[in-house]
Amino acid sequence: MSYRPVILVIQFLCLFVKTNFSLGTGGDTISANQSLSGFSTIVSAGGVFVLGFFSPGNNENYYVGIWYQVDPSRSVVWIANREKPVSYYSQLRISDGNLVLFNEAEASIWSTNVNSTSSSVQAVLRDDGNLVLIDGSNRLKILWQSFDHPSHTFLPGNKIGYNNITKTHRVLTSWKNSTDPSRSLYTFQLNETDNSYILLWNKSISYWSSGPWNGHNFRSIPGTLEVVYNLRFESNKNESYFTYSVKNTTMISRVFLDVSGQLKRYNWLSASKKWDFGGSHPSQQCEVYSFCGAYSLCDEKSLPFCRCLTGFHPKFQSEWDLKEYSNGCIRKTELQCRDDSADKVGGDIFLEIPYITLPENNQSLRAGTIQDCESKCLRMCSCIAYAHNSSGCSFWTEDLVNLKQLNAHDSNSKSLHIRLAASEFQDHKNKTSKFLKSKLLHVMLGTMAAAVLVLSIACSVYYQRRKKQTKSQGDKKKILEKQEVLLYDTEKQIANFMKLGQFREDERKGIDVPFVALESIIVATDNFSDANKLGKGGFGSVYKGKFPGGQEIAIKRLSSGSGQGLEEFKNEVTLIAKLQHRNLVRLLGYCVEKEEKLLLYEYMPNKSLNSFIFDQTLCVRLNWELRFDIILGIARGLLYLHHDSRLRIIHRDLKTSNVLLDEEMIPKISDFGLARIFGGKQTEASTRRVVGTYGYMAPEYALDGLFSIKSDVFSFGVMLLEMVSGKRNTGFYQSEETLSLLGYAWKLWKDNKVWDLVDATLSASCNANELMRCVNVGLLCVQEDPSDRPTMPNVVFMLGNETASLSNPKQPAFISWKSPFTSTSSSKPLSVNELTTSIVQGR
Ligand SMILES: *[C@@H]1O[C@H](CO)[C@@H](O)[C@H](O)[C@H]1NC(C)=O
Ligand SMILES: *[C@@H]1O[C@H](CO)[C@@H](O)[C@H](O)[C@H]1NC(C)=O
Numbered sequence: 001m002s003y004r005p006v007i008l009v010i011q012f013l014c015l016f017v018k019t020n021f022s023l024g025t026g027g028d029t030i031s032a033n034q035s036l037s038g039f040s041t042i043v044s045a046g047g048v049f050v051l052g053f054f055s056p057g058n059n060e061n062y063y064v065g066i067w068y069q070v071d072p073s074r075s076v077v078w079i080a081n082r083e084k085p086v087s088y089y090s091q092l093r094i095s096d097g098n099l100v101l102f103n104e105a106e107a108s109i110w111s112t113n114v115n116s117t118s119s120s121v122q123a124v125l126r127d128d129g130n131l132v133l134i135d136g137s138n139r140l141k142i143l144w145q146s147f148d149h150p151s152h153t154f155l156p157g158n159k160i161g162y163n164n165i166t167k168t169h170r171v172l173t174s175w176k177n178s179t180d181p182s183r184s185l186y187t188f189q190l191n192e193t194d195n196s197y198i199l200l201w202n203k204s205i206s207y208w209s210s211g212p213w214n215g216h217n218f219r220s221i222p223g224t225l226e227v228v229y230n231l232r233f234e235s236n237k238n239e240s241y242f243t244y245s246v247k248n249t250t251m252i253s254r255v256f257l258d259v260s261g262q263l264k265r266y267n268w269l270s271a272s273k274k275w276d277f278g279g280s281h282p283s284q285q286c287e288v289y290s291f292c293g294a295y296s297l298c299d300e301k302s303l304p305f306c307r308c309l310t311g312f313h314p315k316f317q318s319e320w321d322l323k324e325y326s327n328g329c330i331r332k333t334e335l336q337c338r339d340d341s342a343d344k345v346g347g348d349i350f351l352e353i354p355y356i357t358l359p360e361n362n363q364s365l366r367a368g369t370i371q372d373c374e375s376k377c378l379r380m381c382s383c384i385a386y387a388h389n390s391s392g393c394s395f396w397t398e399d400l401v402n403l404k405q406l407n408a409h410d411s412n413s414k415s416l417h418i419r420l421a422a423s424e425f426q427d428h429k430n431k432t433s434k435f436l437k438s439k440l441l442h443v444m445l446g447t448m449a450a451a452v453l454v455l456s457i458a459c460s461v462y463y464q465r466r467k468k469q470t471k472s473q474g475d476k477k478k479i480l481e482k483q484e485v486l487l488y489d490t491e492k493q494i495a496n497f498m499k500l501g502q503f504r505e506d507e508r509k510g511i512d513v514p515f516v517a518l519e520s521i522i523v524a525t526d527n528f529s530d531a532n533k534l535g536k537g538g539f540g541s542v543y544k545g546k547f548p549g550g551q552e553i554a555i556k557r558l559s560s561g562s563g564q565g566l567e568e569f570k571n572e573v574t575l576i577a578k579l580q581h582r583n584l585v586r587l588l589g590y591c592v593e594k595e596e597k598l599l600l601y602e603y604m605p606n607k608s609l610n611s612f613i614f615d616q617t618l619c620v621r622l623n624w625e626l627r628f629d630i631i632l633g634i635a636r637g638l639l640y641l642h643h644d645s646r647l648r649i650i651h652r653d654l655k656t657s658n659v660l661l662d663e664e665m666i667p668k669i670s671d672f673g674l675a676r677i678f679g680g681k682q683t684e685a686s687t688r689r690v691v692g693t694y695g696y697m698a699p700e701y702a703l704d705g706l707f708s709i710k711s712d713v714f715s716f717g718v719m720l721l722e723m724v725s726g727k728r729n730t731g732f733y734q735s736e737e738t739l740s741l742l743g744y745a746w747k748l749w750k751d752n753k754v755w756d757l758v759d760a761t762l763s764a765s766c767n768a769n770e771l772m773r774c775v776n777v778g779l780l781c782v783q784e785d786p787s788d789r790p791t792m793p794n795v796v797f798m799l800g801n802e803t804a805s806l807s808n809p810k811q812p813a814f815i816s817w818k819s820p821f822t823s824t825s826s827s828k829p830l831s832v833n834e835l836t837t838s839i840v841q842g843r
């Protein structure tokens with residue numbers, strides 16, 4: 001099957017675009033007869049900012065925005081059409097003297113909306129992040145500028161304040177959630193009455209104030225700001241505003257109103273290519289007004305921060321989803337509001353919420369005792385909660401917001417009794433017992449949202465390169481060009497494009513990554529030359545491919561006799577394309593052509609974890625700190641696989657050789673060829689085909705073909721012990737005894753000699769507390785009975801929390817090293833070969 005027709009179609013599309021409009025890419029200007037579309041961008045003259053289309057949810061909703069060129073995570077600083085997403089095929093261009101965004105149907109979605117008659121209007125992206133509309137004949141006159149319409153980010157040089165002439169505020173408004181940039185209820189603005197800056201909820205309630213300007217700083221903000229920034233506050237009869245610049249002019253700095261309702265400061269660390277957190281206001285999440293919405297309790301020390309006192313909205317699958325959305329908690333059952341307080345069956349019940357701050361807007365009641373207070377509230381239909389103390393009885397009639405969890409010995413803590421329908425009361429009881437706390441999970445959820453595909457360079461690059469190249473060119477060059485188009489095309493084009501391909505309708509569904517033509521892969525890998533071979537995995541070899549522009553990609557070539565059939569292949573493609581996590585290897589594309597099945601992954605220069613920990617010289621590079629970070633990374637990646645609310649994925653072949661390390665030694669779980677998606681609540685299944693790797697397989701899986709999230713937990717436990725000890729579970733044996741690594745670790749644990757387990761190269765850098773926790777958790781994970789093993793949220797919590805109390809492990813499975821697959825009692829260690837094995841169980 002050839003994809004030539006498709007290539008032609010795409011080339012034609014590009015040509016079409018080219019001849020009608022020259023793409024803005026490369027320049028900093030959009031002028032008449034130019035347009036910007038899904039795949040093109042303009043870059044400010046000094047290369048600081050980029051303007052283009054982006055999709056925060058990685059879906060069909062595109063927005064026009066500005067972001068930093070250096071930042072691969074694309075932290076957007078300004079958005080044009082924040083309330084109205086458009087498709088990838090929309091166009092931003094000059095029309096009737098304005099910069100206008102047209103959707104696919106050529107309807108105007110957003111416009112700079114100025115009165116201008118000039119025909120030489122241009123939009124220029126400047127190095128300060130300001131997009132300005134100017135008249136080509138008088139470039140100094142600014143007709144419109146994005147600085148006048150800030151989104152959520154306060155860039156150096158912009159002014160946030162109040163205009164006395166137009167009587168308008170220039171404000172920052174946060175996003176609704178991390179995938180929806182439309183305006184939330186949180187704003188940052190000037191309070192012109194006392195020249196302070198405030199954070200407001202619904203333009204009415206202030207929940208933080210900077211304190212008034214005192215000439216060089218704001219009263220409530222610590223003085224350290226002046227070290228980094230030049231701050232200036234200006235107030236005259238025309239306007240009052242605050243502005244700042246960064247002292248170190250090469251430093252990239254931004255201040256923005258986060259979805260959390262907090263004003264946050266970040267500076268870019270160019271060495272590590274990361275944003276360095278500078279501070280937030282208010283510093284506590286629970287101080288953000290109504291962050292959790294009604295009927296929800298905010299707990300600064302738990303994650304997610306918000307916990308429903310009532311049920312949660314059916315559109316959410318779990319409390320984790322509530323993190324970014326307030327008003328997720330609702331009453332599932334209306335209050336019964338019956339007067340027969342004596343007969344509580346089917347009526348309302350009060351739930352006591354201890355150790356909290358009371359909500360505002362209370363009213364008072366005269367009542368002597370708490371029973372008195374309760375029965376008076378019950379008799380009033382509008383009373384939804386009461387609190388009683390020595391000075392009397394308070395009650396509430398409006399939605400309860402800003403309930404904050406305090407700790408038990410906080411002298412300010414109070415108890416609130418909230419009124420629930422009896423059935424809801426029961427739900428609540430069941431739910432709270434399952435509630436889980438963890439800081440690490442919070443971090444994980446954050447990073448999940450941040451992951452965005454970088455693979456998008458457009459036709460323009462293609463044409464630019466083409467221009468540079470001379471006319472005479474061999475086949476190879478042609479292929480390279482085509483491939484640029486193919487490789488950098490986006491999901492939607494690929495979806496269309498695949499309609500011409502060999503996948504049937506049902507097979508195509510759900511594949512979100514580009515198809516890459518075989519011929520371009522052949523060129524990139526020099527026809528799968530040995531020099532480009534990176535290694536051999538369970539189902540075939542992995543090659544390094546060099547694509548135009550120098551991009552390096554790892555290409556997994558599934559051998560025909562590998563056992564991975566079309567089914568597993570589709571499984572892997574569909575699965576990984578959907579997954580976005582910092583600790584999972586990212587799939588960039590795939591190819592099925594002729595006999596070949598190929599998967600394109602991000603290239604990991606540091607290879608896999610096993611090549612470090614089991615290597616006498618390389619293992620020294622993994623000091624304890626790094627090792628512990630890697631362990632946490634793997635745990636988070638696995639947690640994401642197991643507990644992401646939409647899919648539940650069991651990896652089934654977790655082992656150190658399936659954990660790759662990127663240039664910063666961040667671990668990435670790879671090889672999902674064996675993974676299985678489970679439906680929402682399903683946690684266990686069985687298979688006739690047991691596939692996995694000796695030494696990492698849980699007993700119930702190896703022996704009975706039963707796999708579950710707990711069999712992955714077992715494999716994780718083995719890896720954990722391997723990382724601590726620097727020894728393989730397979731191939732490990734104590735000279736005179738036939739103990740497996742698990743057995744050996746267990747013996748040392750019982751004898752209180754855990755230190756003997758530790759890799760000799762680690763002892764200098766070791767943190768004893770972390771190490772003990774790792775061994776303890778590792779042993780908990782490899783317990784014989786799956787139900788004794790912790791789940792990944794528990795594991796992440798136990799590893800990351802110094803004060804977590806850990807239970808004592810029971811004896812692990814496979815303590816002596818016999819192959820689970822043979823009945824002989826040979827004590828010889830299994831081969832150290834780590835290839836994935838597939839056996840068919842007769843069941
Ligand atoms: C834009 O295109 C029109 C016709 O296609 C042409 O007359 C005009 O000169 C062009 N303007 C610029 C600035 O290139
Ligand atoms: C916000 O305020 C407006 C009036 O100022 C009110 O109508 C609206 O209900 C408020 N929104 C919420 C969520 O309370």
Ligand SMILES: *[C@@H]1O[C@H](CO)[C@@H](O)[C@H](O)[C@H]1NC(C)=O
Pocket residue numbers: 236237238
């Ligand atoms: C205020 O605005 C007027 C006209 O817009 C201008 O002439 C004047 O210089 C401004 N005053 C200050 C203090 O900026």
Ligand SMILES: *[C@@H]1O[C@H](CO)[C@@H](O)[C@H](O)[C@H]1NC(C)=O
Pocket residue numbers: 248249250251252268269270
């Ligand atoms: C200024 O910032 C750049 C980039 O962050 C950094 O490399 C440089 O060391 C800084 N200079 C000073 C004087 O702090």
